[in-house]
Amino acid sequence: MAVQGPRPLDEREMAAWHALIRSHNRVIRRLEAELEAERGLSLPAYEVLAHLSEAPEQRLRMSALAVHAVLSPSGLTRLVDKLAREGLVRRDRCGADARVIYAVLTPEGLERLESAYPVHLRGVREHLLDHLSEQQCDALVDALGGLSGIGQADCAAANEVEVAAAAECDAAEAALADTTA
């Protein structure tokens, strides 16, 4: 018997697929263009700053940050290079493990983030949320929320590693401080 490939998309499926691709494309492009034009931040850069601002002590190890910002390790290294050159982020060594680097939000970084936040927020509203009713919002979460499951799991895992490592690191540094004192 003939080996059958997957069934072709029917109209409904095609529409759903295209809706996801096109709407994302549209929203992201506009958001990115506005953020870049008005505040000189790329979307990945904004996300890095935003994640740092929400992290304890406003710092994250590079590996965790890469997972959050959905960047490769090398991509993150270069982005942090760039942000550091602009003074928005600083690199700190971890006392407990010399391999680990913490990216730390600087006051300038926080300031830039706060100036970019309304632009980002406005864009998200204007290009996405303003076009959705509450019901549509919920439907979107219902339909797509499950899909990002693994992504969220990755983030959660990264968070755990982060928290554990941070605790360990703090402990080690405290011990070091005691010894030094």
Next chain:
Amino acid sequence: MAVQGPRPLDEREMAAWHALIRSHNRVIRRLEAELEAERGLSLPAYEVLAHLSEAPEQRLRMSALAVHAVLSPSGLTRLVDKLAREGLVRRDRCGADARVIYAVLTPEGLERLESAYPVHLRGVREHLLDHLSEQQCDALVDALGGLSGIGQADCAAANEVEVAAAAECDAAEAALADTTA
């Protein structure tokens, strides 16, 4: 009085925003990785071939193709360069307007596209549609379909230009053929 920025996102809005970003990211990355690994085609390359295959005479002018594939003109020029080097696409001059270039699908291009189609289809099902009920599918289209409005308008416009130009071009070429004959 204080200048108020836009209202911060509430939980529902945040969830919708993240659902869109994460799910798209997830689906696209996997799809692209599979297509690249199994058939040696990037997603933009696949889209170019797919659009050509659906076009009359399996050809489109560069400008129309750029709109369809959501690429800048220069990006498309280089992608078509690459596809042409692989023999999947050919460049044809337009008889009526020497500025216009048609990208034409070659038999090899069609063959490659047909081999990639099931991979693409499987990916779309596996990473997106299999996770959606019919109701969720419809809800997605309802919520996001409107957003892609302008994108669709652009495509429609490109199509009209395309059709008009093709007709004009065909007419000119026919006339030329008559003269030559």
Next chain:
DNA sequence: GGCTTGTACTTGCATCTGCAACAAACCCTA
């Protein structure tokens, strides 16, 4: 202690992408 294995980041290299400048061709007008 010294060796092996694994982890965390960085760098070399190649690719993709877009903007701006460019060249060629077209169209309209005088």
Next chain:
DNA sequence: TAGGGTTTGTTGCAGATGCAAGTACAAGCC
């Protein structure tokens, strides 16, 4: 038919990004 303005595609250049290799360090084992 010469000139000005427009359209179409291509190229120069710069930036972003990822994979694979490299470096530095840590952890477990002899």
